[in-house]
Amino acid sequence: MAEIYHALGLHMHQPLGNLLALHNSNERWEARQILWCYDRPTRMLEGYEDVARLHMGFSGTLLKQLEDDGVRQTFHDVVDVEDFLARYRRSNIEFVGSGQFHPVYPLIPDTDWEAQTAWWIGLGRHLLGRERFEGFWPPEMGFCMEMIPTLARLGYKYAVVDCCYIKPKRPMRWEEIRYRPWRARYDGAEIVVVPRDRELSNAQLSGLDPGWFQHEVYHRTKSCDFPALVTTWTDGENGGWFRGTAVQGGFWGYFYRPLLDRYRAGTLGFAPIHISEFIRRFPPTEEVDVHRGAWNTEHHWGGDFTQWTGSLLQKKGWDEIRNASSYYQKVKRAFDERGPASSDPQEVRHLITHAYDLILSAETSCHFYWGSRWVHRSFDELEQAYFLLDTAMTKLGGGPDK
Numbered sequence: 001m002a003e004i005y006h007a008l009g010l011h012m013h014q015p016l017g018n019l020l021a022l023h024n025s026n027e028r029w030e031a032r033q034i035l036w037c038y039d040r041p042t043r044m045l046e047g048y049e050d051v052a053r054l055h056m057g058f059s060g061t062l063l064k065q066l067e068d069d070g071v072r073q074t075f076h077d078v079v080d081v082e083d084f085l086a087r088y089r090r091s092n093i094e095f096v097g098s099g100q101f102h103p104v105y106p107l108i109p110d111t112d113w114e115a116q117t118a119w120w121i122g123l124g125r126h127l128l129g130r131e132r133f134e135g136f137w138p139p140e141m142g143f144c145m146e147m148i149p150t151l152a153r154l155g156y157k158y159a160v161v162d163c164c165y166i167k168p169k170r171p172m173r174w175e176e177i178r179y180r181p182w183r184a185r186y187d188g189a190e191i192v193v194v195p196r197d198r199e200l201s202n203a204q205l206s207g208l209d210p211g212w213f214q215h216e217v218y219h220r221t222k223s224c225d226f227p228a229l230v231t232t233w234t235d236g237e238n239g240g241w242f243r244g245t246a247v248q249g250g251f252w253g254y255f256y257r258p259l260l261d262r263y264r265a266g267t268l269g270f271a272p273i274h275i276s277e278f279i280r281r282f283p284p285t286e287e288v289d290v291h292r293g294a295w296n297t298e299h300h301w302g303g304d305f306t307q308w309t310g311s312l313l314q315k316k317g318w319d320e321i322r323n324a325s326s327y328y329q330k331v332k333r334a335f336d337e338r339g340p341a342s343s344d345p346q347e348v349r350h351l352i353t354h355a356y357d358l359i360l361s362a363e364t365s366c367h368f369y370w371g372s373r374w375v376h377r378s379f380d381e382l383e384q385a386y387f388l389l390d391t392a393m394t395k396l397g398g399g400p401d402k
Contacts, residue, residue, distance in 0.1 A: 002224045004217065004270035005278055007194070008204075008256075009055035009160070010236030011137060012038060013102060015366040016061040019071055032078050036245070037237035038066070039079045042087035044252040051260050053272035054093050056236070057137035060100035060120045061364060063127050089129030094274045096135035097121055097156065103363040104142035104308055106292055107318060109325040113150045116360060121154060134158060134276045137233075140365050141196070141295035141302065149189035156191060158275060160233060162302070163195035167289040179221060179228040181279055182288040193290055194275055196233050205234040207241045207251075210258045218269055227282045230270065297369075308365060313372040317379065324359050324382045324389075328352070331389045334396050348392050355388035 014034065022031035045052045058066075065071050072081045088095075099105065100119040108116070117136075124133060136151050136159040143161050151159060163178045177195065184193045200216065221228045236242055240250070247253045262268040294302035300310070309315060331352055339345045362381040367374045 002221070003227045004221050004224070005227065005229050005273040006217065006270050007053070007055060007229055007231045007273060007275045007278065009057065009096070009137070009231070009233035010041070011057045011059075011233065012062055012236050013059035013139075014062045014065060014237075016064065016101070016361065016364065019065050020074060023074055031075070033243040033245070034237050035075055035079045037242055038081075039084045040247070040252065041093070041236075042084065042091050044247075044257065045091060045093075048257065048260050049092060051263055051272060052092070053274045053277075055096060055135065055233070055275065056088075056093050057096040057098050058124070058128070059098055059102040059139065060116075060123055061102050061366075063120075063123050067123070067127060085127055094135065094276060095124065095128050095130055095133060096137045096160070097124055097133040098137050099139050101360050101364045102139040102366065103360075104140050104294060104305065104365045104368075105138055105147055106142050106144040106294075107305060107308060107368075108363045109322055110146060110150075111329060112325055112360060112363065113147060114154075115356070116363070117150055117154050119360075135160065135194075138294075140308075142293070142305070142365075143290060144292040145184065145186040145290055148184060148186040148191050152189040152191050158192040158194050158279060160196050160231065160275075161193045161290050162293065162295050163198055165291040165293045165303075166193070166195055167291050169286075169288060173223070175221060175224055175228070176226075179224060179230055180226060180286075181229060181275075181282075181284045182286060183284050184288060184290055192279055192284055193288065194229070194231055196231050198296075200230065201232045201234050204232045204251075204255075205241070206239065208255060210255050210262065213255070213259070214262065214268060214270075221270075227278075229273070229275070229278050229282075231275070308368040311372045311375075313375045314368050317368060317375045320379065320382055321359070321363055324362070324385055327386070327389055328356050328359055331355075331393050331396075334393065334398060338396050342396055344395070348395050351388045351392040351395075355385040355392070358382070358385040358388070 019031055066081050098120055099116040101116060103116055105113060125131060132155060134157040136156045138159060141162050166177045168177060178197055181192050181194045184191055217230055242251050244250045263272060294305055296302045297307040300306040335348055335352055339348055342348055358381045362378040367378040
């Protein structure tokens with residue numbers, strides 16, 4: 001019988017400023033529950049360090065809030081943020097990287113991929129205590145082959161993708177497609193893509209019984225004649241399954257710990273593993289392509305990105321992001337050429353850098369997720385960015401020219 005392994009991941013994310021916004025509204029209880037979701041994982045791993053193999057990804061917009069002194073002071077009576085971050089740094093959790101402002105990568109200008117990715121790495125190193133991040137979690141699971149050179153250049157070894165987008169180069173059984181990591185190559189660069197089992201992940205999100213999961217994994221992998229990796233990955237802070245204060249009835253007490261107890265007892269039938277370890281032990285040799293797409297949302301299929309692009313205002317928002325990003329590149333080139341001769345190069349550099357930060361922030365998927373309701377947030381940030389870039393251009397001896 002083939003060796004069967006399970007890689008379990010949790011994705012943590014909050015829109016920028018959302019924790020304080022909830023606190024300042026009538027949703028303080030929701031903010032508390034969310035923060036407990038961040039405090040809870042390392043506590044639930046206590047006593048299971050020998051068998052637990054957990055993956056976690058934090059969006060850059062969440063990490064920026066956890067770094068913020070205002071957030072820490074506001075919620076000091078709920079959680080000690082520095083304490084739980086210190087516990088994360090001491091843990092054996094495999095953290096995966098992401099984008100600084102949680103963008104849907106295939107929808108933003110590819111000239112911004114480097115900054116979104118590299119800026120997250122700097123923040124992740126600072127807060128999570130890892131020098132390297134081998135895995136990458138694409139925000140909203142938005143992935144395309146063109147991302148591979150950027151990810152590989154910045155040191156990533158693997159990326160998690162939705163199983164339904166794997167495009168084999170030969171006929172394959174469905175369990176091969178789902179339960180094997182693959183090599184993917186674009187423009188001379190290469191990365192390993194790890195398929196996420198969509199159906200089992202959906203079950204993990206909303207509540208499941210460890211016995212049912214054990215049975216399902218067995219039946220899904222019983223025809224595997226290769227070392228199989230079953231990867232399940234979901235949000236780790238949404239719904240009562242994760243947020244509920246009765247821990248024994250939720251994800252950690254009802255599902256995760258009992259699963260590890262069965263593994264210890266030798267009755268589980270598969271082994272928890274970190275993806276990086278699986279790849280080192282069973283390096284993939286075969287290559288696939290990956291279709292462009294994101295994960296399915298509540299209302300839409302992810303392959304056409306309709307959740308983020310369906311309305312006229314959403315489309316206009318993306319048009320303006322492309323315009324602003326292009327204008328930033330033009331001003332930056334002008335600074336590289338004429339900046340040293342300007343009257344105050346440090347001020348001009350600051351204007352350009354601040355503007356770019358606003359453009360990257362405008363690209364967050366949350367601004368576009370809710371139909372047309374939040375797109376104005378992106379426009380507000382782009383308007384500020386245009387003002388800063390216009391000011392910089394004027395100081396460089398040229399007028400505003402977008």
